[in-house]
Amino acid sequence: MSSFELGGHTFTSRLILGTGGAANLHVLERAVRASGTELVTLALRRVDAAATMQGGLLDLLERCGVRLLPNTAGCYTATEAVKVAHLAREAFETDWVKLEVIGDERTLLPDGVELLTAAERLVADGFTVLPYTSDDPVLARRLADVGCAAVMPAGAPIGSGLGISNEHHIRLITQSVDVPVILDAGIGTASDAARAMELGCAGVLLASAVTRAADPERMATAMRHAVEAGWLAAGAGRIARRSHALASTPDEGRPQL
Amino acid sequence: MSSFELGGHTFTSRLILGTGGAANLHVLERAVRASGTELVTLALRRVDAAATMQGGLLDLLERCGVRLLPNTAGCYTATEAVKVAHLAREAFETDWVKLEVIGDERTLLPDGVELLTAAERLVADGFTVLPYTSDDPVLARRLADVGCAAVMPAGAPIGSGLGISNEHHIRLITQSVDVPVILDAGIGTASDAARAMELGCAGVLLASAVTRAADPERMATAMRHAVEAGWLAAGAGRIARRSHALASTPDEGRPQL
Amino acid sequence: MSSFELGGHTFTSRLILGTGGAANLHVLERAVRASGTELVTLALRRVDAAATMQGGLLDLLERCGVRLLPNTAGCYTATEAVKVAHLAREAFETDWVKLEVIGDERTLLPDGVELLTAAERLVADGFTVLPYTSDDPVLARRLADVGCAAVMPAGAPIGSGLGISNEHHIRLITQSVDVPVILDAGIGTASDAARAMELGCAGVLLASAVTRAADPERMATAMRHAVEAGWLAAGAGRIARRSHALASTPDEGRPQL
């Protein structure tokens, strides 16, 4: 897989993992390694909890050689999210942030207005901002316009496993912004991840699909192959869809019977 | 990928390639190698044509170490298909046959009645019969019942690139027959192949999706990863679909602001 | 709604009702009247049971002025179905028959091979044969070719309420046979029925969607409107699908601000 640029950094893997939902650190480590990921997102508060664990989440990530992407999960206003981002910068010594500003407890979908406000402030504060957004193409473009390093639209609600509810919107986003588009949330299984890449995404971010699978390590391996498959297919020039058949073997030259 | 049994033979690759639509033998060879396939299907009449080519299709397959699966493409009756199968057995010294009995020129969908008749005869004649069938679950079960070594339902019309039109039917087939189910026809891109495996297929057969892609070698590589991804995901116990969100990071323990 | 010809008879309503699943005859009568149907199908054995009811199913249908369409529900072979059709002709003094030959207890999908055999025999015996078939376009055409008065493909398994699983196949059928196509089985709600008509069906047959709805009379009214809506839309020349927007109000002439 060819490398890709995100926030001025070069990655080989186009798969970003979340840590939420993992049964324990041992299982998580095996999944992280199997996935081949180089970037893992975690919430500030999870680290606090992890601090008490033997081994700890941060040690795990360092051991696996993956970069840390703090997120602002659980924030409901721009003000709150900006504060958490600054705390995270201090705690982790990184100005990268996955910006989440949740608008709805039931769907955990982002609040676009608060999100855009927070993104503008954090860009001004020197952060590399990767916003988790809805699949609204206009909001995605505005996030790119204010200086976000990527836009990360939801395929479906977090943890829903519904895949990509609106392929048309994801395609519109990948066609209309110049920064990398990373499908974030909704992935349930491997074909969903492949499909995201085929729609023009530069990468995929997922957590539950791997951490809550019956066999997280195996699903992580599946996702690694799926992202590779989708990325290759996106660049291979797929055949057009046709409503009728096209014989792969034309009729001429068949044996006389 | 774990090996799988088909017609008493063990394969490592779960991807079967057709040769129709390839621009030339050189392109085809690169695609065959990239795909990792161990089984390639070709029509009797294509070989005749190939005979005149420098190098030849059969040499290519032998060089790549892949097994040959003759097919009866272009046959419209049981009688005709049975004749072609016997000619192919003589010509290629194999009793394997991909049985096609086409019922409709426009869609190239199989004629179930003729197909079942031909399958019964060829099984009686000692063939290892791999029938290309519609996605009708009842017909698939009857084909398995008369002794076919696999059933190969169409996801969509040959060459259409529409993917899997009726996932429900493919799932019903994989749940109701004991022989391997191989998705044959309709695949357009990598996620389609992954999806077929997730629905419980043991393998995928495709031609145009690779041979007519802008970059056949790259698409062949994509398909190799996609089949692997789908097969791994099918066995990894995916998360359930939920209409609402499930926080990957629960609320407790967030930092006080 | 313009009238349509079926088996040499002219109908005004394009909705055919099944009686199975109704709570009682009173509820059924209200649903039949609300639906506007002129043709109701029932199984021979249901009539036996009904004979003991006060009022009876046959009286109800006569009172509502609807024509009777006996069916061969529950038959698993051509021989059995042909016998039941003859019994029904004697019992009900009609040579119309909805031909069902079931291939699978779990999905109640038809067995195409047995169905075709039974259809041929019943046509030869002078019946007006309306076969319940799968959505296989080749089988549908063969049924039309042997003289069936209509073909009635399943949208999805009987009672499943899944709607139309494979719109592509239903469209292919309506484009390739000359007899009326009636969508039979799978309808769950009104939009499914409208969709069937938009795909070119001449009518819709449904039972559970109405009889098992919480309010059968209301759902029957909904279905009457849905079939009308779909039939009108099918002939009104719908707009093309476009991946981008088309302003209904062009930009020229906007007020200067």
Next chain:
Amino acid sequence: MSSFELGGHTFTSRLILGTGGAANLHVLERAVRASGTELVTLALRRVDAAATMQGGLLDLLERCGVRLLPNTAGCYTATEAVKVAHLAREAFETDWVKLEVIGDERTLLPDGVELLTAAERLVADGFTVLPYTSDDPVLARRLADVGCAAVMPAGAPIGSGLGISNEHHIRLITQSVDVPVILDAGIGTASDAARAMELGCAGVLLASAVTRAADPERMATAMRHAVEAGWLAAGAGRIARRSHALASTPDEGRPQL
């Protein structure tokens, strides 16, 4: 169809028509009458243009007894939309406004941030605000929270005829706001309109689907039936979706053969 309340006014028809795209006023009048609509939206600038036509659009609407809903089509900022709304109030002597603030020329999708700003101002200015919004459930709830009289999510881009791209989002919106939800934009044919109602919408707004159909009057009639069908079905308690069959006619009591 039971009446419904919108902005303190009671309507019998749940279908709102746009006028854009009509070939001429004669065709439009026949479509308006056939649709049964009681509310028609038009852009301020269209009226200017219409002024030169014999008969005129406003006369037509008065003659048909339909209420006027001015819209702010073509506005790209909150400031611009607020100005147009005030001009329309003066011109048409109504404080109702369909609020459009477009964010993207290609998709004509709304800009959520500008839309919310404009809605707040217009509510404060005493308007009855009916905002055309994306299918983002969080934005829809915020629009309801600031006092809009309804929310009108897009099923798909204006004029696209794609139907409802994300049924899940439309369902989430109808479940989470207390004001009427009116599906606005994307409708291509009758089943789309029925589906919108089944998802819990209180009404449907469409223009191109009727005005640009080959036969606008016939399609308007289809839409009238479709909205009625969907509304009835939504309240009739549809059957559950099942992956397997449920016999409408149970096996017991079949005739002995």
